[in-house]
Every structure is written in C-alpha cells, then in structure tokens.
Amino acid sequence: MKQNLLPAFRLTLVLLVVCCLIYPALVWAGAQLAPAGGQGETIRHKGRVVGYDNVGQNFTRPEYFQGRPSAVDYNAAGSAGSNKGPSNPDYLATVQARLDTFLIQNPGVTKAQVPAELLTASGSGLDPHLSPAAAAVQVARVAKARNLEVAKVQALIARHTQHSLLGPDRVNVLRLNVTLDALQNR
Secondary structure (H helix, E strand, O other): OHHHHHHHHHHHHHHHHHHHHHHHHHHHHHHHOOHHHHOOOEEEEOOEEEEEOOOOOOOOOOOOOOOOOOOOOOOHHHOOOOOOOOOOHHHHHHHHHHHHHHHHHOOOOOHHHOOHHHOOOOOOOOOOEEOHHHHHOOHHHHHHHHOOOHHHHHHHHHHHEEOOOOOOOEEEHHHHHHHHHHHHOO
C-alpha cells in the first residue's frame, strides 16, 4: 500500500495544479481575446446598457420584434432547453399556445407563414437571433404599431441581417429593436 500512496499523492497534486490553476488560467486568457474581454458585448441606448449582444430578451409589446421563446424565461443564470420531446403533450400544448398568440398578435399571417423558431425555444433558451424570415413575418405588426412604412422596416431588417459563411443568415433582435427606438426618437 505504501508504494501506491506516494504516486497517488503526486498524481493528485499534479491534477490539482492542472485543473485548478493552469486550465482556468488558459480559459481566462482565451476569454481576454474575445470582444469586450470576455465580459460580453453590451448594447447601449441613450447612454445606458439595455442588454447583451448574445443573450435574448423578452419583447411582448407590438412595436417590438419578438425573439425566440425561452425555456428558462430569459434567465441567463439558468441557460437550458426544455428537454421535452416533439411528442410530449405538454410541449405540443405550449407550441400551440405560442402559435395561437402569435396569430392573434399578427393578423393577416397564416399558420404556414410562421417559422418554427418563433414557436420553439433554442437549446440554450437564450438565443438572441432570428432568421430574416422570422423577422419578416412580424414586419406588418411592427410597422403599424410604430406608424412606419413597411418598406422602411424591411430595410432595417436587411441592414441588421448578419451574413455567415458557415451558418444561416441571422438578425439580432435586440439590436434591431434598439435601432427602431432610436429611429422613433429622432
């Protein structure tokens, strides 16, 4: 037993140094290379922070574009999906309720026009982006609520669409809504 105790103790010390000092230091150093030094990119409006670029928010008023639903009620401390499968009756009822609400809020939009991302939460529950199609289906409601021309709102979506070589095009909902607020306050 004595011959096993010393190597086990040495291995414990080595792993303690690697896991508790070296690895966290490497992760911290890598985060410093990220935008805003790993603290998250803040979005400001009128000089105050209104949110983060990579964290979705809940917009319910008709003059705002609505993002993806959240399985964690937009709580960034508890990022997670719902873990309910597509045949789960509770999940199906939740999706149907979201669809019904969306159709009431967006008259003239048909069930077939509503992208699935507006009815289902993302894996993190905090997705800040929508596809351009999911933003476009909300244009009439937002334009009417803000007394703007539909073409002007469509142009804002086009301006805020981020193109990617590896993934789908996307629109940051918070940035789009902040731009709409800035446009209204001119």
